[in-house]
Amino acid sequence: MQSFDVIILGAGAAGLMCALTAAKRGRRVLVLDHADKPGAKILIAGGGRCNFTNLECAPERFLSENPHFAKSALSRYTQFDFLEMVTRHRIPYHEKKLGQLFCDDTALRILRMLLDECHDGAVDIRLSHRISDVARGDAFRVVTDKGVFEAPALVVATGGPSIPKMGATGFAYDLARRFGLPVVTPRPALVPLTVAEDDLTLMRPLSGVSADATAACGRTAFRENILFTHRGLSGPAILQISSYWRPGEAITLDIAPGTDAAAHLIGRKQARPKAELKTVLAELLPTRLAQALAEQRLPQGAMATLTDKALRAAGDQLNRWQVVPSGTEGFAKAEVTAGGIDTRALSSRTMEAREVPGLFVIGEAVDVTGWLGGYNFQWAWSSGWVAGQAV
Template structure:
């Protein structure tokens, strides 16, 4: 016997839970399915277990997509303040870290519990722990098989995310479904991911654990945050941010000592000619990093013994130190997936597929990828809300 619903939502992550709750509270009969043994597993590990649930500086230009304008509508209609109002209604204490990032004071479990309670208020049927079987479509209905059961509904929501963090059960199922229904897929790739170094640059891997503030650049993108050297290459917020813009073969430049004005080394030479280059660099950089940079620059000794030309060249190199990553740590370490189901085939107002009435794509499954720091959660809430109100 086939169970009947108004909507079937695939994926009980941030977007799926919020979409199901939104539609359910509008009186729709909703079935929420996930192959994982519990809902919200990625939410639980996010933000170090405290869930960076939104960012107060959310704006469309902080998202990557083949259609730069696609996210504008949903983001404008459901804002960080809107989600924060819900969080506060549940008495969840929160705090703002740097750059507008909002976290729970307690645990990410509070966000999952809130979303499940919102689903309960809407009478959503939540079913986890069974692999999804065949998805079929005909006569205006979508049919889904799961755990020896079957369900049908005039609306189907793809909220299964991307393949990042496969150990949490992530797969590329969204893309298979998209192709099944004739939707295009923008090549998925790891985003917000550590970059790897090889060859001559492998020397920097000896600095594993060393961190310093930099401005990381790739193309027109630039981020000022911490960079962290790892046993495989580069990580830290600045590098994770720039990784979303990086393509294989491109150079990533890092500006060490970003607060130093042009000519600072030559000025230091005039003021303290007997001070060593190593000591001057060490006033703003970790000791182990200074050793490597000095060796690479080929400069040592007192500033007074170095020519202005050599110091000017050192300044220029430190301001745009080039790294050519040989790759990334892949989907296993990527926080999100860039690319995904092509937004060209979706309505920016409702997230519905233009050529397949009743089919919706939300969250990370779509080709919309936010910056690090709560932006991807805000896209999940906003796109879920848009679809939940349209079903």
């Protein structure tokens, strides 16, 4: 039996942040992970450059069944606090768009920074340790295939089941239920959507085509690119709206955002009466998309032959294209997991379980999910920091 002040399960973004924070306070910290390397998701994030936070991070850009929960952590450890650490370690970075901050060179710089901070605090990181049991008596007791460890504080930072090929599992939920913590049903988030055969007939030949668009579901809408795939829809706007979408709901696509498409088409009928509709559509849309819509969904012929009513209907198709997704591409393609351990069972100030003193849950394992663009990393940093201040 080896004893520590804090045991952290998971050597990802949240776990390492919690470890270095607790170590700075003089805690003897052990980090356990079943993987053979730390920070796997950090290394693949942002195409290998790690979109590590967002300048516009705000609580309303996070989803949870308990929507105010994230406010405390996000306000106490902000994007600017993490940016100070990045600057102190002299990691070059840039803003790509919409407040998204990326490393100039490689995500490895962020991981090395976290590991260096852990090293400075004498954090004990043990990899390739498979956990067979976790129990609580006078202290938490963690049994692994390479030893038994105990500590008065246990932090669960094992994430959710998104991207299972990286070793992601639902371990956190099983552990939570063992200690009586409720779990909001996990579901894939920031994930491509699939469509039924009727829509797929149009979309499959467009695989690889990208277009500026607004994707809306209910009162929520995002304007960025959408991407047609061989299974349906992807791209930033689709990934964003997927977190809000529920099975059976429609999403509305405006593929001519900022333009009254009907008025444009009627105007072009006067200016270009001999032009084919698909030619005029190509003024607003990528050529392949314009051609596919004209051939499969819209009236044929020269502009002069089309009635204003037909052109208004065509414009409505561009500005209010209704699609009912058949599903998502699942956890395998989801960037994060929505749902998770119910935040109503946790303290928003410390991330500690209200009914299980000494048990903390942070990061993606919790029912807090951010927008695309660095928000989920910021939740990892913020939730990890506040737990590290409390253990």
